[in-house]
Amino acid sequence: MTKAQIIERVSEQVTTLTKRQAEVVVNTIFDCVRDSLKNGDKTEIRGFGSFRLRARRMKEGRNPKTGATVAVPAKRVPFFKAGKELKELLNQ
Structure with a gap:
């Protein structure tokens, strides 16, 4: 489902x-949600799930073309954890 489809569905359901x-x-x-993650906060939507950040350590990677090792810097990545109700709905 795309963002445009979500907008369409909202406009249909809320006349x-x-x-x-x-x-x-x-x-x-x-x-x-984006601003919350940018500030390092967690966003929780009851019955759906929560969005939070996870820290990834620096690691050594490899350039596939040359085979040379490359340092991949540490970074923060978004993580979504599904809520209990969503998990139950998907596993009925």
């Missing part, structure tokens, strides 16, 4: 919202 208003709602939710 008082126009498509443009539904787009603002969806974008606001995504922006809040």
